[in-house]
Structure formats: structure tokens, C-alpha cells
Amino acid sequence: MDTPPFLRMSGVRKRYGGVTALAGADFGAEAGSVHAVLGPNGSGKSTLLKVLTGVVRPDAGEVLLEDRRLRPRGPRDTLAAGVSAVYQELSLIEDFSVLDNLVLGVEPTRFGLRDRRAARERALPWLERFAPAFGGRVPAEERVGDLDPGERQVAEICKALVRDPRVLVLDEATASLRRAQVRVLFDVVAELRERGVLILFITHRLAEIRAVCDFATIMRNGRDVTTVAVDETAEGELVELMSGGPAPAAAHPGGAAAGAAETPGSGAAVEAAAPGAAASARSALDGADRADQAHETAPLLEVEELTGDRLDHVSLQVRPGEVLGLGGLQGQGQSELLATLFGARRRLGGSVRLFGRAIRPRSPKQAVREGIAYVPGNRGLQGLALGRPILENFALPSVGRRATLGVALSKRREAAAARAVAERIGTRYGSLDDPVSTLSGGNQQKIVVGKWFPTEPAVVLMDDPAKGIDVGAKAEMFAVVAELAASGAAVVLGSSDDRELVEVCDRVLVLFEGRIVDEVAGDRLTEDTLIASAMHVTDANGAGRPVPEPGEGGPTPQAGADGDADPDGPPRDPGATGRSAGADDSNAARGAESPAGRAEPGPARRAQASTDNGGAA
Amino acid sequence: MSVSTAEPGAPEQPPAPTRPPLLHRLVRDPVVISGSVAVLLWGVAALVSPSFADWNQLVTLMTVASFLGVISIGQTLVIIAGGEGIDLSVGATATLSAIVASRFMDGTNDGFLGAVLLALGACCVVGVVNAVGVLAFRVPPLVMTLGMIAVVTGFIRLYTGGRPEGSAAPLLRTLVAGDTVAGIPGVLWLWLGLSVLVVWLLRRSPFGWRLYAVGANRTTAYLSGVNTAAVKFSAYVLSSLFAGVGGLLLLGYSQNVYTSLGTDYMLNSVAAAVIGGTALIGGVGGYLGTVIGAILLTVLDSLLRIMQIGGGEWGDAPRQIIYGLVLVTVLTAYGRQKRLRQ
Structure with missing residues (x-):
């Protein structure tokens, strides 16, 4: 580039105690673009952006914004320079109203007193812009503590936008968002780009990058590896750059072919490559065989008519060595079911039998003594x-x-x-x-x-354990899960990621409003079925109806907007083959792979699986 | 030094973390900082008044420190247990213990054991009430234990009618102040023994590990099958119990009791723990630091006394100001500790 870029970071180093997070990273980005920062966990991408926002002070290196050196002593300074960030960890005050949170730190004043009217004028447009993401309402006066996690994240995004940033940092900001919310966000991102704002985007979801990003910088081991233009780079290439290994995309003929057949270059096959690694756990154990065996053995864990807060007569059985998934839309009682089984939530009715013996743990301590283990999703807090x-x-x-x-x-x-x-x-x-x-x-x-x-443990309960970790670590973690199952444990896995469920589980129960509404197993166990199953029920209730994936029409998110206006859209046929346009997955952008591609995992995937698993099978 | 267990050829892991050099860690260790400051202050005191360096003076100094040290054991446990844990009632509890014991000992050895058990039993009741208030009724620890001071003080006034009776048993006097082994009074041996026990408890017992876990992240501990309520309950009861032991030692040292015997220990016990590196957020610290903290505070107080700062028309005021400033200075050094990666 001839002209110096809008934002330039050079030679940034940062060590935390004994760990090197950044080892001299360089980074440049242009105004009016959406720039993704990619890399496995621990590659330093979060730290790099925290250096930019002034949260972390680098040991060495400099940050230039419009050729002016930025020397932040804290987020206040970078905010003044026009850098605003949305982090993974939420920074809202629960007891304040949404409006108060939005203007916190930038409260307009009149004669030294807070000016609420000016505050409303400043914050309200953004809340109104995001109203579809709040289910059509404008929650200005609502307590943040009363919002659900997705809405809180949206409020967090609004908070960053109220500051009129020239640089907006979105650090895993879509992780807890529902589809419709992601779509609004992507619309806004496109508008901001038109206005010359630089948007920096961290995500593990390649298809989201496909949908909105112009450029991508790949990081590895605390350094920047390269920067590419997203629409000129194949997904497989991105994955290859991230992992530093050979392109797994080529090793997945099924997935790649399906993607190509559908909409060439639309991003359909994107993640076929990356999470393919996650399939290792299941493939290595040869899911089909194991499931067959499992049917002959007696169930290890039997749950009958379990009721409780947000649980409505749940019955299920898990056999030794089986991985049972809990799917459906987010927040339909999956977490509550696991926590109740673990004794961390009150059980109001029903029975639980372990090895045929009734158990009634009243605390995690008692559950642990019975042989139950629990893996929470939020590792920092839980x-x-x-x-x-x-x-x-x-x-x-x-x-x-x-x-x-x-x-x-x-x-x-x-x-x-x-x-x-x-x-x-x-x-x-x-x-x-x-x-x-x-x-x-x-x-x-x-x-x-x-x-x-x-x-x-005889039973391992997992509540979305792979949230926010990169594909490699995810695959390794599920290899660990497979090892537990292989040693005879029963695993119950709740996940917001349908792809993960398909790859790791033998059987998936779909929950809706605390009830089990479907059981998906065998050949039916595909992402499309899971999505359709979760959506079908939702349709009947008239909420959260399927909306087109933001990435559907390429980088312009508006392309799919009309889908929202069609309330009578027919429910998806669960058996439909190929890429189903409306049945976007819950994470808005994971792309899809055809059932055919799934049923026949490429040879490379199997090979990779066996190395990952270290012969556990 | 670094151990890598990842299989060879694992795809692009970050480089194996290395630890900073030993010296680097030492100069940031609160125990080392407060230990150095204590030695420094002691050196200054010895320069100001050469008799300060006498063996007898040193023994007296350590004896005075031991009371604070023993009372601060429980304080340390409660603070480590987290959840804004603090026990302000240790001073009042120590007084209660001394008053009950002195009444039942009444200057003879006859009822020694009974008096000790009764006194410690009364302290345990205080601890249980604290724990129930904090755990079952969710009263903030600061408020709960502050309230307990009033309750215990009121009870003492009722019980004694404002004039405490009796005195320490000769046995207790000998145990505390008498020369036992190697010219060192019994109270120091006892403190040494208790220190070893508490350090072991924190570092090498499941209770200790669970205590740290509960303090560092209560939810994690709970979801890992730890009975967090039981751990915190134990911390509060142990706090009152050790405050009671401290009260007994004070009784043996001063032989007679008065109703404000333990009052000074309320905030000094917190200061000793915090100076020793036990963080008020919980889950960080240890008893070794508190021992050093107790010694530091005692040396500082003695130094200010022998320098004859204060007294006269200003009373204690100048001494208190300097005392406070030194504490703040020492604690500032801890602010430089490395930040945790989030």
C-alpha cells in the first residue's frame, strides 16, 4: 500500500507472566472496511485488539490511527480517539437501565448536571435501529439484568455505537446472538462501512466472515501471518492459514461438492473444512457401531418425567458409551436440564435412575458422589x-x-x-x-x-462446552469426550451448535420450552434436520420463525431482508437434501454441508480423527 | 523447567509458557516485601535505641506480636474464603473469651480446663451466629460481624456488670509468659506450633484447597462438588475460635481483664492479613504473610513509641498518622503485582 493505512499497529509485543500473547504483531486496516482478525485461541487476536482499545498496555510496539500515534492510558483515551469495542465479557451494569448503560461515561450534561433528554436523543436512535433484535421493542427503560443474554449483547453493541466510533471492534460479539439479531447487526455493520467506519471483527465462524468482511488478517502464535481479501480467498485457504496445516477443505469432497453445487462461492462449504476436525471424536469411535451396541445394553441413566423451573416432563435414557445431544434453539431448557440432573437446580418432580438405582442429588457435591460430572460452558465464571x-x-x-x-x-x-x-x-x-x-x-x-x-464419572453432563474455543481446541476437547464415552461413561451434551451435535452425538433430543419435542438419530441426524426440528415447533408458536441466513446473498446482508416479512413461509421439509436456504443454522453463518457430505466423511477426516484420538477407540 | 505434554506435531500451539525469573517473582511477593520492611523498621529502631536489639526486647516484641498473630489466623481464613469475607468481631470475641475464662479460673488452677473449654465454647457460639447470619440470612459479612461486636459487648456488660471479675490461673500465666524452652516463653512456642498447623492446613489439606477455591470462584467450587457453605461456615467458626485462643493468651499475659482488652485487634488483624498479601477479594494469600504482617505492625508500633512520637498535648494522633501512612506505603507496593490474564 502506498498511502499509510488508516490504522496501523506495528511490532506489538505483550507477555502475561510466563506466556507470550503477542510476539511482535503488525496490523493494518483501512477506513470504510470490515476487517476480520482470525486465528486459533491463544493466537493473540483478542490481546491485539485489547492493545488497540487501551485495555491492555503493550510491552513494545506502537499504534497509529490516521498517522497519529495512539498512546492510550486506558479505554477512556481510545474512546476519545474514536475506538469503541464490544467484548466477549459483557460490561453492562445490571441494575442500571439500558439507556443509562448506553450513555455511561459519555453522559450529556447541562450546567454540570445529567441531561436525560439529551441522553435519550443520543441513545434512542440506536435502540430503535436494533428494535428487531429486541423482539420489536425498544427497551430503553428496562433493567439490563432483566434482558436475556442475547439482548444484553445487543445492548452492549448499542453502547459501543452510541460513542460514534471511527473504529468499531467486535470481539466475538455474535457468539450469544440469535439469527435475527445477527442479521440486524450485519445490516448496521454495512451501513457503518458506507460511512467510512473501520470495523474489526473477531469470530470463530468462518461463514460470518464470508458474509460481512472485506479483509481478513490471520494470526498465529502471537504474530500476524498474512492479510487477505476475503472474496478472493477460498475458505479452505483461510483454514489452512489459521491452522498452519494442509488445507482440510480439499479433504472433504462431500462438503466441498455440495457447496459448489449450490451457490458457488457463497460460503456454503466454508466450515466443512474447519469443524471437520471436530468430527474426529465421533468418527474415531465409529458412531454407528457404537450406537448399535448401545441399544443392546441397559441404560445407565434414566430420567422420567423430570420437572422443574423451565423443565416440562422431560424423559430420556442414556446408555453407557453413548453421547446424547440436547439441541434446539438456545435457552429452551437445555442448561436447566443439565443443572437439575447435577443437583444445582431444584427438581420439582420426576425420577432419575443411575445404574437402575433412584438418585436424588440435592447439591453438586452429592451428584459428584453418585458419579456425575458437569462441564459448564462459561469456564471463567463457572x-x-x-x-x-x-x-x-x-x-x-x-x-x-x-x-x-x-x-x-x-x-x-x-x-x-x-x-x-x-x-x-x-x-x-x-x-x-x-x-x-x-x-x-x-x-x-x-x-x-x-x-x-x-x-x-459414570455420567458426564456438558453445557455448551465448546463455546468460544477455536476449531482445533474444540476437536481435541471432543476427542477427550469420546475417550470418556469409550471408557463406558454416558455423555449428555447440550450445545448451541448444531454442527457440533451432528458430529459428536449418537442421538440428539430437540428441546423447546423445556419439553423434548423430537429425537433425531441415525440417518436423520443432520444439521438440516436439527434446524428444521427446532424451527418447526417455533413456527407453530409464531416466534423466531426461520429467517434467511445473513450470508446468503454474499457480503451484502440486506439481500435476505425480505425473508423476514414472510410469516407464512412453509416449514422446511426435514428430509430435503442439499443446501436449504431458509433453514440457516442457529449461528447464522456456519454454512451448511449436504447430508450426503455428512454421511460419507472424507477419508482424510477419518485419518485425522484417528491421530487426534490417539488410539482411544 | 517447562513441561510440555502436547503430542509432537500438534498443530500450531502457542509457544510453551515460560516463567519469569525467580528474583523477579521474589521482589513482587508480598511476603518478601513485608518481611523486608519489618526487618528495615527493626533496624531503624535498633539504631534509634540500641537496647531495642537486646534479646529480651526481641522476645517481648515477638510476644506482643503473637497475640495479634493468633487472633489474625481466623481473620486470614475468613478473608481467603472470599465473598467480601471479613470478621470484625474478633476483638470483641477475644475479650469475651478472656472475661469468661478469668471468671471461672478466678486465680486458681482448679477450674483451668473447664474455664478454657467454656471460654472457647462461648467463642464458637459467636462464630456460629456469624456464619449463620452470613450464609443463611445473607447479611454482608462486614455488617454481620460489626453487629456482633455490639451484641458481644452488650453481653459482656450484662455478664460482668461492667466490672470483670477473677484473674488468670497461675498455670495459664506460666504457659504464656514463663520461660519454658531455650529462654523463649511458651506463647511463642504455641504461636510457632499454630503457625505450622495453619500453614499446613492451607497448603496441604483438602480443606485448605477448597477454601482457596471457594474464595477464588465460589460458583466453580460449587459446581466441582465442594460444599461451599460448609467451608465458609468452618472459616467463620475457626475465626472466632482462634480469636478466643488469642483472648486466653492475652489474659495469661496481662493477668487481669478489662472490657476493651481486644478492641485494638479488630482492624489490626485485618491489616496484618492484608499486609501479608491476603487479598480482600478472596482466594489469595496465606498465613505466613499474616505472621510477617503481625510482626511488621508490632515493630512499627514499638518504633513509633520509642521515638516518642506523640504523647504530650497531641496524644496518640501523630503516631496514628504515621502508622497509617506506613501501612498505605507498604500496600502500594502490592499494586505493582502482575495483572492476571483475563
């Missing part, structure tokens, strides 16, 4: 004690079991136990005494799963 050493995090669920006479621990014994698990699940760490917060997200998540190994 899965780890971030400031404590890795060793203590590993030991927590089982620490009493290794103590002599129940009171005396041996450091050596604890370290040996932790090391054994770390080796099995392939976790990298500096020292077991380092805080677990020094690890990358993927490695942290592996500890959240691995810490249960010493308790030898």
Missing part, C-alpha cells in the same frame, strides 16, 4: 478458579479422595495425578503452580473437562 494454580484447579473435584486419612495431601501425589490427566488430554503449561489464567482458552477448557477424570 469452570475455573482463574487466579489459582493449574494444579489446584485439576485437583478440586477429587482432592478429598487422594488425601491420607482424608486430611493430608501430598504435593507429589497431587502433581502426579494432574500430570497424568494433562498428558491424556494434551494440555500445555509452564508449571503446574502457574495460575490457570496464564493458559489459552482452549487449554483452559481442557482442564475444565480433565479435572473430572480422577473422579471416574
